[in-house]
Amino acid sequence: MQAAAGTAIINPAVLAKLAEYSNEFAAAMPFPHVVIDDFLEPAFAQALLDAFPAFERGNFIGDGGEPGGKSTLAKVRSLGPAYQQLDDAIQNRAFLDAIGRVTGIDGLIYDPWYLGGGTHENRNGMSLDAHVDFNYHPSERWHRRLNLIVYLNHEWDQAWGGCLELFRDPHVDGRASRLVSPAFNRCVIFETSERSWHGFDPIRLPEKQADMTRRSVALYFYTKDRPAEETAGRHTTFYVNRQLSERFTEGHALTRGDLAEIKQLLEQRDAHIRMLYADNTALRAAQDSGLTGHLLYLAKRAFVRFRR
Template identity: 65%
Template sequence: MSKASRSGTFQVSYEAIVSPSVRQSEGSHARAFAEAQPFRHVVIDDFLESAFADELLREFPAFENGNYIGDDGRPGGKSTVDAMPQLGPAYRRLDEVIQTPEFLAYIGRITGIEGLLYDPFYLGGGTHENRNGQPLSAHIDFNYHPSERWHRRLNLIVYLNREWQADWGGLLELYRDPYADPQPSVRVTPLFNRCVIFETTESSWHGFDPIRLPADRPDLSRKSIALYFYTKDRPAEETAARHTTHYVNRQLPEHFSAGHTLTESDVATLRELISVRDSHMKNLYEENGRLLQAQDKGFAGHILYLMKRLYVRYRRRISASR
């Protein structure tokens, strides 16, 4: 099957972008997904055709061209772009392929989830770039599409980092329960053309540890493409009331115990954790104050506040993973 695009005529079938070796291993990937802990997931190396992955990296947007403004209104260490089809021919091709019934059925066979739906708005998804020092706290994702009555079911992340070492941080971390156990069960290095697919549930806790790049490599950053998929229904026992992304702040490192002498690095860690918690509490107090003030202004003011709140949450704070 082929289709004309603004970049020419090309094959739209997922077979044109997913590498042959990956397609031939569909059964083993399905088994790995079904058996994985702490929740269903699979890690697939060399996921895309190598030339296509190269094109995606070449067209990856500059940090300053994305949304890099934090919750506090100031520039932050993360930049996202959700208008992927506008980034170039490779991203238009990716967009056209992932919405085809063939690609959705292929991902459905790996995950055992039928009736998958593509999100044309890439809400929370798209390209993600994180700079040195940036972490992503453990969290579960928002569980319904913001504008549709769709259940969020899967995250698919493709990493585009030609150079990455495990000791640089930024590793995808999967948790059983970060409240009960702050240590991740699985850690995945974000290597080039590595794909991670995981189920989105009320217990699919994930994040990544702070990025710690070498001092002589300030040019590096953590790059990925995040795709989210939905279904119109899901099993009743897995269904929960609508909620936004639920974060858990990082806990103290295990070596912080009685008798331990703090190092400069330890002090920096403490200051960072306290700063994050202070910022979180400040945001909650300010949000509560805005809600009370909106209530004082009557029903119309309350509706306006809620609309602004949804905009901020879905355009800046909701980011899934990766």
């Protein structure tokens, strides 16, 4: 009975095809992933959408302290019965083992704090640059292994953007290897590794739909161990700023939309540079504080004087 409760939220048609999805996951390019339509029981997926939190209820304050176009909420159990059922299910061994069958990863661990996960909502104009995720749980000694995203958008045209992008290497090729439109009850499961570059392209809604938002539920899973050849030193999320579109070639006449895109790219790069400078300043402040900082200062002073 308890095992059944763990998979009760999943569409039975999906459970019947786990072996097929496993083959798709292993063979997918540019890194292991699978796209599963109608992933959840239809009524349950609708219940999640009906109880989706208002934008202002989540964390929508950006790094600069100003309101932004993205809102997230990690305390999913506060959202009512549907999200409580979701939380109960995804920590159940039967659910974790089902996802393990698809991905070939045993011993999956759910994150009870939803760090970085939970409900995600993005407004018109938002995008997400290509990145690889942090590779260890921030507070536990767990390896991050999988992202599972369920989209909750009934009306969405791929031409509106907001599509999940999977990249081979955004440093070399700014074009995504695969685009996945965020359609209602569509689930994407992908391996998180040092090469799982992903993001989503800019949301550009028509005027009549400009008040719509891109909604999803993001779930992250971990394991206690990871194969040595896949293990890297602990790091935070690595971002690569979006490259200029290939349509910007010699002789191209700039449109108003082109100028807006160039301005946005420059703003994103400036924000990235400011973030790096802030991180560097904070690191130096931490190094300079306390006994360790004083000893480091004396060592640097001695080194400089010795060189002279």
